[in-house]
Each structure stands twice: as structure tokens, then as C-alpha cells.
Amino acid sequence: MNAIEPLDETTLLPDGPEETRKSDKSDSVSNNQFLAALFGNANPDHRPILVSFPGNPNEVAGSAWSGKAWEKGSAKLPDANNNYFSLAVFRPDEAGIYRRLKARFVALHAVMLDDVGSKVTMERVTLPPSWLLETSKENFQAGFILKEPITNGPAADRLMEAIVTAGLCDPGANGPRTRLARLPVAVNGKYEPAFPCRMETWNPDLRYTVEDLVDGLQLDMTTTGNKRRARSPDNHERHVDGDPVWLPRPDENAVLAGLRDRGLYKGPLGDGKHDITCPWVEEHTDNRDGGTAYFEPDDNWPIGGFKCLHGHCAHRHMHALLQFLGVDAHAARMKPVIRVVPGEIHRVVDAAERGLAQSHRHYQRGGLIVTVTTDPGTHETRVQDISQPALVRALAGVATWERYDARSEAWVRTDPPSRHSGVLFDSQGYAHLPVLNGLTRQPYLRPDGSLMSRAGYDAATGIFGVFNERAFAIPDHPTRDEADEAAKLLNGLLSEFHFADDHDLAAALSAILTAVVRPSLPHAPMFHVKAHVVGSGKSYLCELITAFATPQRGTPTTFPKEDEECRKLLLAELLRAPAVIEFDNLTSDLLAHKSLCTALTAEFMTGRILGVSKTATVNTRTLFLSSGNNVGPVQDMARRCITISLDPRIETPAARSFERPDLVRDVLAERGRYVSAALTIVRAWIDAGRPKSECKGLASYGDWSNLCRQPLMWLGFADPTNATFESMDDDPDREILDRLLKAWHAEFGNTPTMVRDAIKRASCSFDPENTNSQGELKEVLHDIALERGEINRRRLGWWIKRHAGRIVNGLKFVRASGNRSAEAWKVESVVSFSPDDF
Structure with missing residues (x-):
């Protein structure tokens, strides 16, 4: 880290004439021009504070953050520094020294939204900002200059807190009145190399009243101060069978109810959007009724959203609709209220868990609180365990938290207490959170053999479906002929792989069926693809099988050398509920690590998760694949693994050409069709009365044998497990x-x-x-x-x-x-x- 050089008088050099007009080029705005536009009309004795230093701000503390007062015409700071300014102006103390202290606050001249583009979507910024500054790649600070500075300190706090409560900015370290923002000519030292800040938009003539900001940004000011009166905590009303801390969410959406009562509701548009008649339709040209929608509350729109496409309503937003309907902003949130009452920690923690459960976004898995998330880069959907800090944020999102303020004799908004969230995090069991057994990327079979074709969470099985229902078409009662056609379709995918024997082809088809129905099976064997030479298609066959388990490309890993390494890997991976775990290019035999054997013959395995001070029990409903040249399962792995042998019968298999070189890509493009074919085979066998072919029993895998072995033998294929019994004999x-x-x-x-x-x-x-x-x-x-x-x-x-x-x-x-x-x-x-x- 570079040496800290706090801002001093020698760094304040002349920067040219003041300028408040809009710059021809946004990125040409100097720090002095920028500050003059914001504070040029302030009393000369009232000044903002500038802070400047090099290095990583996360590693800087102490006097470096104190800063110096800005003097008009003097703001030349080192371009390679982190340069900040206070949004408010301050008066000097008796010694004439300016300090960024709440007690020295004079007036708030601007407000700022942070992390726009990453944490806050661009769509959520519903007012054009006075400035938009890129502070890291595709991440911005958006500022709004006030028409009249706010001189009342508590009023300034309420406005800033409302912005934070709306999720438009993080809370900051030193309080609302002393908040810092970045200057346009500066760098962000959190990155290596440092990121140079860039002014994207500069509109100093755009200035707003508090009312403009509240209405335009849809801020909720009713719960940031002391406006919500309540009786003392000893006498306030009790709810839900005497529980003093839990106020359940409304039974119905008050906004939708109000719209229906006034005859303004038309119908749902999907995804929480509703087509409505604008309450001010008479002001539209020709009284045109159309192009108006209400959006239910979500993370980006805490109290919901209102949008009318007609020009006469361009200035109207959600607060206008709430005022018209007579609906309180709290009721519009559609969230329960949790009150932090001293001495009621057990009830508060129980209410917190109840709030998570009612959000339908949080579950319990193996003793941990988890959520289902999709990686924005890879688009892979996985189970993500919630860390303790992340749990605080999740609790803030699922409920409105309140504490009693004795001074104002009111219940006021607060953050979820870390102590209560810590107790919930460390709990050994959860009474309200639904159990998440796993994810599936396609329709799946329930224990009774019925097909579950709806996406989302299924309480009966504990499985969360992540798929587009319309992409799959499985007959309700498929016939033997339909099963034969489906088998021909799948067999055609394998036509360019050279299998050593007929039972190897059957084993590959069995692996495809297993990939599709694995979430429905408590146990399933591993599949190992082997050959004599490189280039035989082992990894490609595994990639093809993976395409039937998930629409995402596989990420193979190396086979662990020791059982302890294997146990840690499996616990960490299985907690995420991956569709496939693949060990690629083995250089030794498939050793019988105890933890791997457990994962293949038990529905659950237990162990301590790295980075979490809890013992977790994870579900093993994952397809296991491996591949290697002249290596295979040994010892106890012999009966837990189906081997698929490839034999191209040529000297250099890698030099072959294929009719379908992009086979996996083609399958992924029509994945719904091919997965439906696999499910058609299984469902046809079930509808036919589950006919059984003569074969040896494979211990621990009775359910798997019924769904992934017997249907193929019913259609005339060889027994997929022949190689398994040969491995046991060898x-x-x-x-x-x-x-x-x-x-x-x-x-x-x-x-x-x-x-x-x-x-x-x-x-x-x-x-x-x-x-x-x-x-x-x-x-x-x-x-x-x-x-x-x-x-x-x-x-x-x-x-x-x-x-x-x-x-x-x-x-x-x-x-x-x-x-x-x-x-x-x-x-x-x-x-x-x-x-x-x-």
C-alpha cells in the first residue's frame, strides 16, 4: 500500500475559473467546476470537506479521512488519489478549523445513490441525476443537487435514511449528515491498477426539491422518523396468539384491493405486473385508457411501482397512486413487521425465521439456511448457503424491523440486530423453513411415479425445479411404440461413439436416463467411461451425458488422492446441489474412498463445511461421472460403478472426423426434446405395469435399476450392469x-x-x-x-x-x-x- 498523504494546504492549488454551466463534455468537468456548481452559492463561512489520499481506501484509517475545507477556486487534488467531498457544508469551530462532524453541520446540498449498476439497477434510478460518475467498471454514483439545501439536521437524516431504506445506497460509516461522495477527477484505489473515475453525465441545472426526490425515487418517509406513533412496549397490541413481536403481512394487497374497489383493475400481466386504468385517465388526450401498469413490491421497488405512458402522468409515481387510493406506504410494502422487544429474543428469532420462510426464497438444507441463486456470469443455478452477514441483509429484505423509541414514544424503523441474526444462524434446527432436498433442471418423477412438470419449489418432495415448463413435452400415458421412437432418438446421438460391446451402449443409455431422473432417486451408481488410448471420446461422452442433467456445461475436477480431500470436496460441492460431479482423466484406478462410497450408497452424508462452524448434512442426489485410460473401479467401488468401455479400434482415434462435430451444442439447443425422450421411455415402462426382465440384483440400487435399467431391457437393449459384475469378479x-x-x-x-x-x-x-x-x-x-x-x-x-x-x-x-x-x-x-x- 502506498504511504498515506492526508490532504493539506499545499495540495489546494488554483484550478481555473468557476463554472456552473453544463459542460460540453461530461468527462471534462474539473473538481473545482463540480464543487462550484454544488456549493458556489453557500455562505463563504460554510464549506464542504475534501478528503484525498492514495492507496486502497479499505486499508486506510485515522487522520487520512479528516480532510480539509474547500475554498472557492482552490481544489486541485492529485489525479491519482482517492478524492472525496462531503455532501453537506459545515461551520468552523472556535479555532476556525473545519471538521466533518454532525455537531458542525449547516446544510445538505445534495444526495447520492451508490453502486448503481451493480447493487442498484439502472431502472431503479427513476429520476435523471444531476451527475452520474463511474467509480468502477459499470458501477456508478448518481447525485441529485437540491434546489434548496436542507438546513434541518434531523430532516437531512430522514431523507438520507429513506434512500438507504429504499436500497439505493449503503448506510455509510459516520452517519447521514457527514456522508462522503467521490469527486469526478480521482481514482478508485480498491482495484489494482486503480480505476480512474469518469463522469458519464453532468447536468448541474437539474435540481430537485425534497418532494421531487421522495416522489420520483419512491422513497418512504413515514417510517424513518417519529411519525408513526404507538403506545409503550408494555401496552402495545399483541398479535398472533399473544406474540408481541410479529405483525403478519396483510392478507391481501391493499393497492390491488383499492384498484378493484374503484373499478380500475383490468388483469394480471405476469411477473408481478398488473394492467390498470390510470386514476387520472380524464387528463389523457382523448381520455385514452391504456399503457398504465402497477408493479408489486420487490427488492428494487420496495413499495411497488406505478407507470403511466401518457405524457400528462409523466410526473406521477407510486406515491401519487398511494395517495389517490388512501393506502399507507407500510401497507403497500406487503411485508410482515418484526418488533425488537427486550426479553423476547426467542420470539424475535422465531419471527425472523418465519419471515424468511414466507418469502419463498429461503430454505434449510443440511442444517444451514440457503437460497437458490443464479450466477449472472455463467447462468448456473445453484444452492447458496447464507453467511451470517448475508443473513442480516436477507432479514432486512423479508420484513420491516422496528424498535421502540422512548423519546418519541414511537415504533421506528431499524436494521435486523446482528445478535438476533447470529442466534438464528447458529440454530440447530428450523421449525418454519422448508427443507430443500435438491434442484432439478427438468421435469421429474415423484415417488409414486407421477411426473412433476411445474417449476419452482414442491413441498411434497422438497425439490426445486429450475426449468422452462414449455420446453418439455412428455405424453401423459406414453405407449411402447412412443418409447421405441424415443430410444431410437437417443441411440442416434451415440452412433458415432465406438463401444466395446452391446452392454456398453446400454450403459451409456442408462447414464442418460440416470442424468434425467437423478433428482428422483435416493441412490444411483457412478458411471465411468474408459478406453485404451487418448482421443477415444471419453470426456465428450461425459459432456453429452451431462447435457441431460443440466443445460450448463460441465466443470470437471481431478480425482482426490486421499479420503479427507475427497470428503471436503464432496461436502462443499453437494451443498450447492450440482447436477453433476465429474472426475476427468483419471491417472490411477477409481479408488474406494470411504466418503465417495458413502455418497454413492447413502441419501445423505454429514460433515463439517469449510468456513462454517456447523456440521451439515447434505443430500447426495447428484450424478457422478469419471473417465480415464485403462483405469477403472476397484475394491468397494466395483459394485458402485457402471463402466462404459470405448474401443475405436484404430491407431489414432483423435484424428477421426465426425458427421456431427457439435453434437453437445446441438443437444443443448434442443435439450427439451431430448430430455423429454428419456422421460418418455421411463414413463412408458411405468404405464406398462413395470415389467421386469431377468437379471442379477445390484445391491443398494433397486430404485435405480427399476427406472434406468429395466426400461432399456424392456426395449430390447443389453443389461447395462454386465461390466459391473465383471469388475466385481476382477x-x-x-x-x-x-x-x-x-x-x-x-x-x-x-x-x-x-x-x-x-x-x-x-x-x-x-x-x-x-x-x-x-x-x-x-x-x-x-x-x-x-x-x-x-x-x-x-x-x-x-x-x-x-x-x-x-x-x-x-x-x-x-x-x-x-x-x-x-x-x-x-x-x-x-x-x-x-x-x-x-
């Missing part, structure tokens, strides 16, 4: 256990034998009559537990214990009874049953 642990069981049984028969005796037998000289079995025992014990040239007895015992009871080729290890000093093991023969025997 499990290295199974092979070693098979060898050990046979060698142990050959050496000891059914005799209980301790581990140390088995090691001793394997290590002694060969018995000429039993060389083969003894040599095999020694070799397999070496494979399992050789360490520093010797067989580790503890490691061998742990290995046998871990595999005890597992049957391989009719043999299994069992612990012998009656041995208390050490474990003795014997191999038993068992009768194996096939699924056909049941």
Missing part, C-alpha cells in the same frame, strides 16, 4: 482372497490355525510331499503382508479379519471359537446360491 482383493483360502485350506483343512502358526508353516523348509500348497501359501502371504523382508503378523491378521465371512468359490474364513488368547481362523466350505434359486 477385483484384486477377491483374487488374493481366493488364493489364500485355497492355500490355507490345503495346508490346514478345517483345523483352526493362528496367524503366527500359518506364518511359521509358510516360512519353514518345504515339505517334499506338499511343496505346491506350502509354496503358494508363502507366496500369497508375501503378497499380503511382506514388510522389510518378513511377513508382518499384525498386518496379516487385520487383512484376514477384514475379509472374514466373504465367500469366494465356496470358501470363507471364520473365527474359531474357544480361543481367548489369540485369534484362530479356519476355512469353511459353504453352499453358494445363485439369484435364480430365490
Whole structure:
């Protein structure tokens, strides 16, 4: 950070003549011209304060913010500094020193809206500003010069607070009367490199009265001061079964009710907009009735909006409509009121949660408060957990908060107390917030097999649908013929992929069905795409499958090396409810990390989320994909993963040309059509009575097998799980256990034998009559537990214990009874049953 150089007298150099006329070029306005336009008519003894320093303002404190008074014709500040001015003028103290203090306030000459373009939309600035200054990329400060400066301090505070309450500016650090704004010739040092401020609009002749600002910006002045009288908190009215803090929102919109009562309401226009007859239609040319709308309250329009396109009503805004209808601004907000009453923290926190729930924008997920949000850059919709500071802002948006002011004997507006929001944030459970189980980007199946085709939150399933309902067309009762046609459509997408076998093609189709119905399934296996060489289409097939789960492009990640890394990654990702988690280009086998195995066979997993001092339980309804060359699932992952093998059968697969090189882009362009085809297949199988084909059962995945395996076999495709059973048979642990069981049984028969005796037998000289079995025992014990040239007895015992009871080729290890000093093991023969025997 640069050294701090507070503003001093040597920096105040002549800047040329004063000028208050509109500049020919907005970006040519000097600081002195700008200040002269705002304060040129002020008493010479009453001056604004200028603040100037280099570096990052977030890292600057102390005297650098004190500043010096402006003198007419003297405001030459370093162009590379952060340069600010006070919106008000101040009088000097007894020593003749000017300070930016509330006690020295004289008059407010202008007001300012902040973060226009980022936090405040341009549409919300409903009055043309006197100046519009770009302070960072596409982010502006909008200023309004007052016709008559406000000399009453509390009145100035009320106006500034109303602007803050309307969401048009942040509260500031030192109070309304001492507020600073940026000068036009300056930089914003928060960025690297510093952003040079640029005057976008300069209209110094545009000046406003307080009434102009209140009406034009739709400010609510009724709750910023002491106008709302109430009885003392001990005697005020109680609401909702004796709850002293919760005043529920009105049952109906008072504005709509007033419009209907006066015959002015025509009908809804959608998205909270309503077509109405203008109350002043008689003033329109030819009494023309049309082009008038009312907007329901939202974040940008706290009390709603009114717009009449006729010129005679250009000056009329929402406050005019409220005055005509006789509706109080508080009633127009359509929000509940939460009163912060001492000694009632439990009720205040409960009311805060109730307000969040009634907003229909906040949910609970795994013990955290979350919302559904869409990234403005990627357009990806995800679940976002609410941090404690963000919770304060959310609470301010869902309710009007009040505290009792003893001096004015009135309930006045206030911010949600951080203490109460902290208690809500740290709560272990939430009684009012609906549970959010996951997101879906397409219509989905309910547990009874019915199709949910409406977007939004579904209380029955806890699923939030994020999709355009009109993009999907699934028959109510699809037939077998319609299912065949849908299968041909999907099969055509896979025609240029070279699968190793028919069951690999079926597995790819099964992955597509799984991608579509995954939000409806408590469990589903992972899908792994493998090939022998690069360029075989592994990643592209995963990208195609992903397109059926979400309209957004996938963001693959590397496979974690350790379970702890895997657990942290999964918890952080699953909290967001992603459609797909993909591990791309594996360089080792798909290891059986404990947390990954849990995510694939359990509906929920629990752990501590990074950055949050809470243990969260997250839903696992996400499609898992992976890919790699000559690697695949091993150990416990073998039964949790469906492998799709690609075999182009040429030396350089990457050199191939394709008839549809933009296949994924084409699918995304017509995603509704292809997803509807997948759902048609599943729904047709359900309507046909759920016919079952003969196949082996896949443990933990019964529901998945019914919706993503059986419909394909019903249509004549191979069993998608063939590769899974082959992987289980090829499990290295199974092979070693098979060898050990046979060698142990050959050496000891059914005799209980301790581990140390088995090691001793394997290590002694060969018995000429039993060389083969003894040599095999020694070799397999070496494979399992050789360490520093010797067989580790503890490691061998742990290995046998871990595999005890597992049957391989009719043999299994069992612990012998009656041995208390050490474990003795014997191999038993068992009768194996096939699924056909049941």
C-alpha cells in the first residue's frame, strides 16, 4: 500500500475559473467546476470537506479521512488519489478549523445513490441525476443537487435514511449528515491498477426539491422518523396468539384491493405486473385508457411501482397512486413487521425465521439456511448457503424491523440486530423453513411415479425445479411404440461413439436416463467411461451425458488422492446441489474412498463445511461421472460403478472426423426434446405395469435399476450392469482372497490355525510331499503382508479379519471359537446360491 498523504494546504492549488454551466463534455468537468456548481452559492463561512489520499481506501484509517475545507477556486487534488467531498457544508469551530462532524453541520446540498449498476439497477434510478460518475467498471454514483439545501439536521437524516431504506445506497460509516461522495477527477484505489473515475453525465441545472426526490425515487418517509406513533412496549397490541413481536403481512394487497374497489383493475400481466386504468385517465388526450401498469413490491421497488405512458402522468409515481387510493406506504410494502422487544429474543428469532420462510426464497438444507441463486456470469443455478452477514441483509429484505423509541414514544424503523441474526444462524434446527432436498433442471418423477412438470419449489418432495415448463413435452400415458421412437432418438446421438460391446451402449443409455431422473432417486451408481488410448471420446461422452442433467456445461475436477480431500470436496460441492460431479482423466484406478462410497450408497452424508462452524448434512442426489485410460473401479467401488468401455479400434482415434462435430451444442439447443425422450421411455415402462426382465440384483440400487435399467431391457437393449459384475469378479482383493483360502485350506483343512502358526508353516523348509500348497501359501502371504523382508503378523491378521465371512468359490474364513488368547481362523466350505434359486 502506498504511504498515506492526508490532504493539506499545499495540495489546494488554483484550478481555473468557476463554472456552473453544463459542460460540453461530461468527462471534462474539473473538481473545482463540480464543487462550484454544488456549493458556489453557500455562505463563504460554510464549506464542504475534501478528503484525498492514495492507496486502497479499505486499508486506510485515522487522520487520512479528516480532510480539509474547500475554498472557492482552490481544489486541485492529485489525479491519482482517492478524492472525496462531503455532501453537506459545515461551520468552523472556535479555532476556525473545519471538521466533518454532525455537531458542525449547516446544510445538505445534495444526495447520492451508490453502486448503481451493480447493487442498484439502472431502472431503479427513476429520476435523471444531476451527475452520474463511474467509480468502477459499470458501477456508478448518481447525485441529485437540491434546489434548496436542507438546513434541518434531523430532516437531512430522514431523507438520507429513506434512500438507504429504499436500497439505493449503503448506510455509510459516520452517519447521514457527514456522508462522503467521490469527486469526478480521482481514482478508485480498491482495484489494482486503480480505476480512474469518469463522469458519464453532468447536468448541474437539474435540481430537485425534497418532494421531487421522495416522489420520483419512491422513497418512504413515514417510517424513518417519529411519525408513526404507538403506545409503550408494555401496552402495545399483541398479535398472533399473544406474540408481541410479529405483525403478519396483510392478507391481501391493499393497492390491488383499492384498484378493484374503484373499478380500475383490468388483469394480471405476469411477473408481478398488473394492467390498470390510470386514476387520472380524464387528463389523457382523448381520455385514452391504456399503457398504465402497477408493479408489486420487490427488492428494487420496495413499495411497488406505478407507470403511466401518457405524457400528462409523466410526473406521477407510486406515491401519487398511494395517495389517490388512501393506502399507507407500510401497507403497500406487503411485508410482515418484526418488533425488537427486550426479553423476547426467542420470539424475535422465531419471527425472523418465519419471515424468511414466507418469502419463498429461503430454505434449510443440511442444517444451514440457503437460497437458490443464479450466477449472472455463467447462468448456473445453484444452492447458496447464507453467511451470517448475508443473513442480516436477507432479514432486512423479508420484513420491516422496528424498535421502540422512548423519546418519541414511537415504533421506528431499524436494521435486523446482528445478535438476533447470529442466534438464528447458529440454530440447530428450523421449525418454519422448508427443507430443500435438491434442484432439478427438468421435469421429474415423484415417488409414486407421477411426473412433476411445474417449476419452482414442491413441498411434497422438497425439490426445486429450475426449468422452462414449455420446453418439455412428455405424453401423459406414453405407449411402447412412443418409447421405441424415443430410444431410437437417443441411440442416434451415440452412433458415432465406438463401444466395446452391446452392454456398453446400454450403459451409456442408462447414464442418460440416470442424468434425467437423478433428482428422483435416493441412490444411483457412478458411471465411468474408459478406453485404451487418448482421443477415444471419453470426456465428450461425459459432456453429452451431462447435457441431460443440466443445460450448463460441465466443470470437471481431478480425482482426490486421499479420503479427507475427497470428503471436503464432496461436502462443499453437494451443498450447492450440482447436477453433476465429474472426475476427468483419471491417472490411477477409481479408488474406494470411504466418503465417495458413502455418497454413492447413502441419501445423505454429514460433515463439517469449510468456513462454517456447523456440521451439515447434505443430500447426495447428484450424478457422478469419471473417465480415464485403462483405469477403472476397484475394491468397494466395483459394485458402485457402471463402466462404459470405448474401443475405436484404430491407431489414432483423435484424428477421426465426425458427421456431427457439435453434437453437445446441438443437444443443448434442443435439450427439451431430448430430455423429454428419456422421460418418455421411463414413463412408458411405468404405464406398462413395470415389467421386469431377468437379471442379477445390484445391491443398494433397486430404485435405480427399476427406472434406468429395466426400461432399456424392456426395449430390447443389453443389461447395462454386465461390466459391473465383471469388475466385481476382477477385483484384486477377491483374487488374493481366493488364493489364500485355497492355500490355507490345503495346508490346514478345517483345523483352526493362528496367524503366527500359518506364518511359521509358510516360512519353514518345504515339505517334499506338499511343496505346491506350502509354496503358494508363502507366496500369497508375501503378497499380503511382506514388510522389510518378513511377513508382518499384525498386518496379516487385520487383512484376514477384514475379509472374514466373504465367500469366494465356496470358501470363507471364520473365527474359531474357544480361543481367548489369540485369534484362530479356519476355512469353511459353504453352499453358494445363485439369484435364480430365490
